[in-house]
Amino acid sequence: MTLSGDNEVAITVPILQRVRSKDVIISTEPQVSTPAEANVIVVSVEYGLFPARPLPACYEDSWKALQWVASHADGGGSEPWLNHHTEFGEVFVGGDSAGGNISHTLAFRVGSIGLPGVRLVGIIMAHPFFGGTEDDEMWLYMCTDNRGLDDPRMNPGLEELAMLGCERVLIFVAEKDYLNVVGRNYYEKLKKSGWKGSVEIVENQNEGHCFFLRDFNCEKSLELTQKVVSFLKQTSC
Secondary structure, eight states: OOOOGGGOOOOOEEEEEEEOOSSSOOOSSOOOHHHHHHTOEEEEEOOOOTTTSOBTHHHHHHHHHHHHHHTTTTSOSSOHHHHHHEEEEEEEEEEETHHHHHHHHHHHHHHHHOOTTOOEEEEEEESOOOSSSTTHHHHHHHBTTOOSTTOTTTSOOHHHHHTOOOSEEEEEEETTOTTHHHHHHHHHHHHHTTOOSEEEEEEETTOOTTGGGTOTTSHHHHHHHHHHHHHHHOOOO
8 A cells, every 4th residue: 555645545553663683694685574464664773883882872772762753642753654654552662682682671661661652562572682691791891881780671670570561572582592591581580570461482493593584584484474463463452
């Protein structure tokens, strides 16, 4: 459907803010099917990188992007497409690797300080980074305001998890990914935290970290994509 000119059709669809990881090789083949199949508008975030912009720049840039999305909720934002075609009662955030970690942090901020005009329905975390691996020292070095190994951005506790400002969480892990264990730990802690939402975890056997970015069209990548589409189209109770 083309939405332009005098024949513009006033429809509204959910919106997905995608926080892209910076530590993997992205295929040059465009992945355009997911937004069309899920009937969503996608806002992709490009955040500042270390060392030019040390952490917490990635968190702040992504939060500003989500605030920018929310600024359109009253119809007066800077992007006409978002003003006229977005359902702000159905907002999702998702990302892979570091982007999964950032997605969690955004949901925590929504739950703790709010985001007027927006209902964050769910977050999608594919092979998310969290503390508990050999990467901990690197994260602490790159983050100028870190609070040590118990920093809630790297190692969220039950109290922080209970405050997630979304209703659903979808987590993907891969059997051969070194981050498999931290993704599973997050899932288990979230279930025990007292958070009132629903969480699901999906594991891909015999696959490594962010395998889906290297071949969008392999069987397991397509299955993962369909799971994401289903999650986005699921009707909230």
